[in-house]
Amino acid sequence: MSPGAPGAESAPLLELDGVTKSFGAVAALRGVHLALHPGEAHALVGENGAGKSTLVKTLAGAHAPDSGRMTLDGRPLQLRGPADARAAGIAVIYQEPTLFPDLTVAENIFMGRQPLRGLRRIDTRAMNRDAERLFERLGVRIDPARPARGLSIADQQLVEIAKALSFDARVLIMDEPTAALSGVEVERLFAVARSLCERGAAVLFISHRFDEVFDLCQRITVLRDGAWVSSDRTADLTVDEVVRRMVGREVSSLYPKQDAPLRDTLLEVRGLSRAGVFSDVSFSVRGGEIVALAGLVGAGRSEVARAVFGVDRYDTGEVRVAGRVLPPGNPGKAIAAGMALVPEDRRQQGLVMELSVERNATLARRRALSRLGLLLGGAERAEARRWTRRLQVKTARLAAPVATLSGGNQQKVVLAKWLATEPRILIIDEPTRGIDVGTKAEVHRLLSELAGEGLAILMISSELPEVLGMADRVLVMHEGRVVRELPRGEADETSVMYAATGQGATA
Amino acid sequence: MSLTDTGASVQAADNPPPGPGRARRGLTERLLAVRELSLLIALAALILVTTLRNDRFLSGQSIKDLLLGCAILVILAVGQTLVIVTRNVDLSVGSILGLVAFATGELFLAAPGTPWPLALLLGVALGAVCGVVNGGLIAVAKVPALVITLGTLYAFRGVDYYWAAGRQINAADMPRSFLRLGNQTVLGVPVLFLVALIVVAAVGFYLRSYRSGRELYAIGSEPAAARLSGIPVGRRVFAVFVANGALAGLAGVLYAARFGTLDAAAGTGLELQVVAAAVVGGVAIFGGSGSAYGAALGAVLLTTIGSSLAVLRIDPFWQQAVVGALILAAIGLDRLLALRMAARLRGRSAHGA
Numbered sequence: 001m002s003p004g005a006p007g008a009e010s011a012p013l014l015e016l017d018g019v020t021k022s023f024g025a026v027a028a029l030r031g032v033h034l035a036l037h038p039g040e041a042h043a044l045v046g047e048n049g050a051g052k053s054t055l056v057k058t059l060a061g062a063h064a065p066d067s068g069r070m071t072l073d074g075r076p077l078q079l080r081g082p083a084d085a086r087a088a089g090i091a092v093i094y095q096e097p098t099l100f101p102d103l104t105v106a107e108n109i110f111m112g113r114q115p116l117r118g119l120r121r122i123d124t125r126a127m128n129r130d131a132e133r134l135f136e137r138l139g140v141r142i143d144p145a146r147p148a149r150g151l152s153i154a155d156q157q158l159v160e161i162a163k164a165l166s167f168d169a170r171v172l173i174m175d176e177p178t179a180a181l182s183g184v185e186v187e188r189l190f191a192v193a194r195s196l197c198e199r200g201a202a203v204l205f206i207s208h209r210f211d212e213v214f215d216l217c218q219r220i221t222v223l224r225d226g227a228w229v230s231s232d233r234t235a236d237l238t239v240d241e242v243v244r245r246m247v248g249r250e251v252s253s254l255y256p257k258q259d260a261p262l263r264d265t266l267l268e269v270r271g272l273s274r275a276g277v278f279s280d281v282s283f284s285v286r287g288g289e290i291v292a293l294a295g296l297v298g299a300g301r302s303e304v305a306r307a308v309f310g311v312d313r314y315d316t317g318e319v320r321v322a323g324r325v326l327p328p329g330n331p332g333k334a335i336a337a338g339m340a341l342v343p344e345d346r347r348q349q350g351l352v353m354e355l356s357v358e359r360n361a362t363l364a365r366r367r368a369l370s371r372l373g374l375l376l377g378g379a380e381r382a383e384a385r386r387w388t389r390r391l392q393v394k395t396a397r398l399a400a401p402v403a404t405l406s407g408g409n410q411q412k413v414v415l416a417k418w419l420a421t422e423p424r425i426l427i428i429d430e431p432t433r434g435i436d437v438g439t440k441a442e443v444h445r446l447l448s449e450l451a452g453e454g455l456a457i458l459m460i461s462s463e464l465p466e467v468l469g470m471a472d473r474v475l476v477m478h479e480g481r482v483v484r485e486l487p488r489g490e491a492d493e494t495s496v497m498y499a500a501t502g503q504g505a506t507a
Numbered sequence: 508m509s510l511t512d513t514g515a516s517v518q519a520a521d522n523p524p525p526g527p528g529r530a531r532r533g534l535t536e537r538l539l540a541v542r543e544l545s546l547l548i549a550l551a552a553l554i555l556v557t558t559l560r561n562d563r564f565l566s567g568q569s570i571k572d573l574l575l576g577c578a579i580l581v582i583l584a585v586g587q588t589l590v591i592v593t594r595n596v597d598l599s600v601g602s603i604l605g606l607v608a609f610a611t612g613e614l615f616l617a618a619p620g621t622p623w624p625l626a627l628l629l630g631v632a633l634g635a636v637c638g639v640v641n642g643g644l645i646a647v648a649k650v651p652a653l654v655i656t657l658g659t660l661y662a663f664r665g666v667d668y669y670w671a672a673g674r675q676i677n678a679a680d681m682p683r684s685f686l687r688l689g690n691q692t693v694l695g696v697p698v699l700f701l702v703a704l705i706v707v708a709a710v711g712f713y714l715r716s717y718r719s720g721r722e723l724y725a726i727g728s729e730p731a732a733a734r735l736s737g738i739p740v741g742r743r744v745f746a747v748f749v750a751n752g753a754l755a756g757l758a759g760v761l762y763a764a765r766f767g768t769l770d771a772a773a774g775t776g777l778e779l780q781v782v783a784a785a786v787v788g789g790v791a792i793f794g795g796s797g798s799a800y801g802a803a804l805g806a807v808l809l810t811t812i813g814s815s816l817a818v819l820r821i822d823p824f825w826q827q828a829v830v831g832a833l834i835l836a837a838i839g840l841d842r843l844l845a846l847r848m849a850a851r852l853r854g855r856s857a858h859g860a
């Protein structure tokens with residue numbers, strides 16, 4: 001296997017050779033090779049913290065590499081900043097959203113490149129029209145004149161994609177663009193990416209979902225601990241082989257829930273409604289049970305979870321924890337009652353970026369404790385340490401700020417933070433989004449174990465295998481209502497999809 | 508595999524995109540208009556109430572005084588808007604104004620024949636130099652602007668005191684043509700106020716319609732994202748401090764023309780009024796939103812409160828309290844508008860939050 005060019009034919013459009021990058025003592029990239037060919041989609045895979053996003057930021061001009069060489073069209077490429085990369089025809093979708101919440105969607109897309117009219121003024125009308133056209137290409141409807149604040153994560157991602165497309169770039173780099181998207185949207189994105197390839201562009205695609213990688217990409221490069229492992233044609237690889245190279249050992253990608261004795265009902269939700277969002281949602285979760293809320297993106301699952309926990313209000317209905325009514329709109333009370341919510345949007349809702357891993361991991365716990373007038377002791381710290389180790393959070397030091405962690409590792413810290421509170425009821429929204437294969441199985445094993453210890457778990461997931469593998473019962477939501485309840489034995493791909501798309505709805 | 512299929516299209520059918528015409532005017536823009544409208548209403552109510560109690564409040568002379576009185580604050584508030592929008596603040600404007608005002612007096616003392624346009628240019632240039640000092644220190648030291656400009660607030664004032672050495676410059680030392688600039692009216696409107704209007708219009712237009720103007724909002728809205736988008740953040744922030752310094756310099760020259768009597772203490776404490784005007788005018792202190800028009804209205808409102816309380820013979824102590832209450836009310840209003848906007852947007856999202 002020669003680095004970068006397995007079976008050479010067309011000359012690479014963009015090539016990296018021996019690129020290294022360190023952050024203090026952390027070697028994020030150690031001599032990485034990568035060759036992007038025109039007309040091809042190239043996947044970059046690796047565990048959380050393997051260095052994928054660092055490589056992306058190097059290509060985007062946001063990080064200057066410590067050493068190594070980049071060439072574009074065979075000519076050496078020097079990037080002094082993101083503006084240089086743009087000028088060279090490299091468009092990037094970063095893993096973390098880079099939107100300006102106060103500006104409109106259209107402005108976000110065209111910042112610095114707005115269409116102009118007389119006197120070099122911005123032509124807002126043309127800009128909105130162009131944005132609308134981009135959304136049409138992606139097959140979605142987002143009002144270009146609305147501010148970016150308050151966009152759902154999926155919509156944020158779509159705006160990022162529209163922005164990258166608007167460059168008409170020769171090299172399109174996408175760092176986990178599909179993490180928050182639904183099936184149709186992913187299909188559209190892929191269609192657009194393919195048409196870009198047909199026009200001779202090169203695409204670099206990062207994802208933890210192997211079906212997507214194998215569907216879109218012609219080549220796959222594997223990174224492990226910042227080092228280049230292999231670059232091969234997709235046709236010569238299998239998922240198992242890729243996983244083995246990524247992790248360096250065999251892993252089973254799924255870990256089914258183990259049977260646990262069912263205990264008393266811990267969480268009971270009755271007739272919960274909120275105008276225009278969800279209506280008449282009723283269900284209960286017993287200790288030792290995992291109940292999955294399935295449905296399409298936008299069916300109102302996360303909204304129900306947030307209302308149950310008290311982050312959002314609801315109009316009617318009630319929530320009971322172990323038989324006692326929980327006052328609405330009061331997350332503090334929910335935590336005190338033993339409830340924990342791992343939110344969907346972890347970066348914005350779960351972490352304080354500037355604080356250390358350790359502090360973030362004990363944050364929720366601290367609050368609960370300070371209510372009792374206790375100070376944070378060594379025991380809690382040890383606990384945070386235990387959880388971060390258990391979830392294989394990859395960080396140089398526990399004292400490092402969370403902002404310096406890789407995307408997936410940040411997700412793990414949020415998980416650790418809530419698990420450290422030792423809740424009785426765990427509501428978990430997309431438990432494995434952005435998490436690599438190795439840890440995915442670990443998270444599943446953990447959830448199963450927690451259920452075994454008597455926890456009541458409400459899980460929201462858009463990944464069907466996860467739902468089917470983990471849930472004792474599946475509640476399917478459609479347009480704000482629970483339309484179907486399926487026990488483990490009856491839940492399969494067809495029955496869940498059927499209900500989720502609102503066909504043959506029987507409550 | 509994703510458990511997701513026709514989600515977008517199903518949902519989209521429930522949420523037809525806003526129709527053409529009215530709804531095309533963005534929500535943000537409409538809310539900004541609401542914000543500015545509320546200021547106008549407050550201003551009108553204030554003038555009405557004061558006039559009912561004392562009808563001389565609406566006399567020609569009194570209006571002229573009011574316009575004269577607010578012109579300088581308006582210019583400073585508009586300059587400050589440029590800075591605050593980028594999530595920075597410039598506390599040194601009062602000192603820059605004082606320094607430039609005194610320098611202008613000194614210029615006329617040293618060269619009595621200087622034509623006033625030249626003095627104006629020199630004053631603006633001196634202000635810009637102060638802005639370069641601010642911007643340069645911020646770029647080099649990588650310390651928040653709040654701290655740097657707090658330092659230069661004292662430094663510029665110190666230079667001013669050192670230079671003045673206890674002296675005072677009087678109107679008699681300045682040419683008549685220059686002093687006239689401070690009091691003259693065109694069709695009853697003070698020239699000073701016209702200058703302020705031009706500044707408001709120019710900055711407002713720039714912030715709304717130019718690429719680099721929009722980039723200032725982007726920087727204040729999300730600095731990290733701005734950097735990743737290739738916006739030259741350092742350069743823009745530097746430029747903003749220079750522009751604000753130049754506007755403070757302009758204000759300094761106009762101050763000299765208006766008051767004639769100058770010592771080293773001119774403009775002391777003005778910076779807080781300036782920031783208050785901007786905040787009352789709806790410029791978010793954490794950057795990313797607000798307009799020059801709003802800030803200007805905020806400045807007019809603050810000045811009007813000052814003079815109406817004087818007309819109503821209310822203890823100056825209350826003036827402070829009223830300004831305080833107004834700032835809190837403005838912040839409350841902004842919060843309310845933000846919540847309403849969030850509620851509106853939640854209803855429209857094509858995918859649910």
Ligand SMILES: Nc1ncnc2c1ncn2[C@@H]1O[C@H](COP(=O)(O)OP(=O)(O)OP(=O)(O)O)[C@@H](O)[C@H]1O
Nearest residue numbers: 023028048049050051052053054404405406407408
């Ligand atoms: N700004 C930074 N300062 C310090 N360390 C950093 C910084 N950015 C990244 N790192 C470290 O570099 C390593 C690689 O991180 P990177 O974000 O590239 O991983 P990744 O492959 O994208 O992972 P994921 O799949 O979780 O997104 C990690 O150990 C991370 O902690």
Ligand SMILES: [Mg+2]
Nearest residue numbers: 053095406407
């Ligand atoms: Mg990453």
